[in-house]
Amino acid sequence: MTHDPDRLFAQPLAPVPDFVFNEDVVRVFPDMIKRSVPGYPAIVENIGVLAAHFAQPNTHLYDLGCSLGAVTQALRRHVQAERCRVVAVDNSLAMVERCREYLSAQDSMFQELLPVQVVEADILKLDFQPASLVTLNFTLQFIPVEQRSTLLGCIHQALLPGGALILSEKLCFADASTHELLNELHFAFKRANGYSELEIAQKRSAIENVMQPDSLETHRQRLLDAGFKQVLPWFQCLNFASLIALP
Numbered sequence: 001m002t003h004d005p006d007r008l009f010a011q012p013l014a015p016v017p018d019f020v021f022n023e024d025v026v027r028v029f030p031d032m033i034k035r036s037v038p039g040y041p042a043i044v045e046n047i048g049v050l051a052a053h054f055a056q057p058n059t060h061l062y063d064l065g066c067s068l069g070a071v072t073q074a075l076r077r078h079v080q081a082e083r084c085r086v087v088a089v090d091n092s093l094a095m096v097e098r099c100r101e102y103l104s105a106q107d108s109m110f111q112e113l114l115p116v117q118v119v120e121a122d123i124l125k126l127d128f129q130p131a132s133l134v135t136l137n138f139t140l141q142f143i144p145v146e147q148r149s150t151l152l153g154c155i156h157q158a159l160l161p162g163g164a165l166i167l168s169e170k171l172c173f174a175d176a177s178t179h180e181l182l183n184e185l186h187f188a189f190k191r192a193n194g195y196s197e198l199e200i201a202q203k204r205s206a207i208e209n210v211m212q213p214d215s216l217e218t219h220r221q222r223l224l225d226a227g228f229k230q231v232l233p234w235f236q237c238l239n240f241a242s243l244i245a246l247p
């Protein structure tokens with residue numbers, strides 16, 4: 001399925017509107033996220049590999065904030081546990097509609113994929129079923145800070161022994177010089193992927209009010225407070241990381 005190159009911030013915008021996951025973003029999203037998040041393709045594919053380790057028969061696998069279902073597709077490429085069901089959830093109708101199209105295309109190309117249900121819903125209002133794997137791949141950073149602990153508490157309650165949460169996020173750093181350097185290197189990554197100074201600056205201001213990264217220490221403590229017993233970082237590229245949290 002084709003998608004457009006991301007030129008959403010290429011022309012001067014005054015004022016720069018807050019970033020929303022609308023139809024314009026959906027059209028360019030695969031290109032945008034690959035050119036914006038260092039390590040994104042490796043993270044997505046390896047979530048499938050990790051999931052195959054944690055997935056248990058007769059359980060649910062949740063992809064929370066699924067966007068176009070990249071993680072769901074990786075889960076379906078790698079997980080073989082019997083009678084598992086993937087639940088992919090997003091509250092953007094535009095994302096959910098396109099996600100369903102991508103997954104139908106995957107269904108038409110491969111046999112015996114895990115069944116998947118794509119739900120248009122707020123992940124803060126989900127009624128979780130017993131789960132062996134939950135992923136939040138660059139989603140928690142868009143959830144209001146004061147609601148993050150409650151969400152992680154619900155996920156922890158739903159997770160079965162032996163299951164896991166995989167949490168990927170952009171990070172901030174308590175030490176100012178580390179923070180500045182990694183942000184500057186992230187901009188270098190974006191430049192190397194063809195984004196102009198204007199695109200980088202406008203995207204930065206568009207996400208400023210809607211996306212709030214935490215530090216690794218904040219994530220770790222919040223996960224432990226929510227009941228998780230162990231938190232293992234398994235991937236970091238510049239200021240983007242992914243963690244395994246064990247219930």
Ligand SMILES: C[S@@+](CC[C@H](N)C(=O)[O-])C[C@H]1O[C@@H](n2cnc3c(N)ncnc32)[C@H](O)[C@@H]1O
Pocket residue numbers: 021033044064065066067068069070071089090091092095121122123124136137138139142143
């Ligand atoms: C950066 S994208 C996630 C990328 C995706 N997981 C992937 O790996 O390609 C964040 C997604 O979270 C969704 N989202 C944000 N807040 C949400 C909420 N409260 N409930 C459900 N989805 C939410 C957005 O609509 C968006 O599609």
Ligand SMILES: O=C(O)C(=O)C[C@]1(C(=O)O)C=C[C@@H](O)C=C1
Pocket residue numbers: 032033036037138170203204207211
């Ligand atoms: O931090 C940035 O500059 C980003 O573009 C990051 C980020 C993300 O981490 O989700 C923000 C919005 C888009 O969904 C794609 C990437």
